[in-house]
Amino acid sequence: MTVKLTINGKARTLKGDAEMPLLWALRDEAGLKGTKFGCGVGVCGACTVLVDGNPVRSCVLPLADAAGQKIVTIEGLPEGHPLKMAWIEAQVPQCGYCQPGMIMAAAALIAENAAPSDQDITDQITNVCRCGTYSRIRKAIHAAAAEMAKTA
Numbered sequence: 001m002t003v004k005l006t007i008n009g010k011a012r013t014l015k016g017d018a019e020m021p022l023l024w025a026l027r028d029e030a031g032l033k034g035t036k037f038g039c040g041v042g043v044c045g046a047c048t049v050l051v052d053g054n055p056v057r058s059c060v061l062p063l064a065d066a067a068g069q070k071i072v073t074i075e076g077l078p079e080g081h082p083l084k085m086a087w088i089e090a091q092v093p094q095c096g097y098c099q100p101g102m103i104m105a106a107a108a109l110i111a112e113n114a115a116p117s118d119q120d121i122t123d124q125i126t127n128v129c130r131c132g133t134y135s136r137i138r139k140a141i142h143a144a145a146a147e148m149a150k151t152a
Helices: 022-029 082-089 099-112 118-124 134-151
Strands: 002-007 010-015 048-051 054-057 070-072
Touching: 010 022, 022 048, 048 099, 054 099, 082 099, 082 134, 099 118, 099 134, 118 134
Parallel strands: 002 070
Antiparallel strands: 002 010, 048 054, 048 070
């Protein structure tokens, strides 16, 4: 099957089985390796991308369901984006594996809530970080939200 969608602002046509997870279409067909495979069952969040602005676990979203949608991957956030900069400043990553999905989930949260509380972050960011850097993740989200509020 052929699916037309927008990835990181560019119209794309991807080929694959209708049931192929969007994750593999992004990685193998579109060549975007930033989105990671973690658990394969939509629990860990390493594969989180934005689909029409909503955080979605791409390992369980069939390619057919992504047709016509606007997809944003970690590569779609520009260099110097406040979330990327805050992640570096707060020294969030240890192994770094979960970080692309975590950042995308944080981008969706901040887009919805410009000044999230710690509880908002806990409730909305359900991604798993094996290294346990949750306090640094919160710090980075708060810093990015404050920086983004300056330019809003």
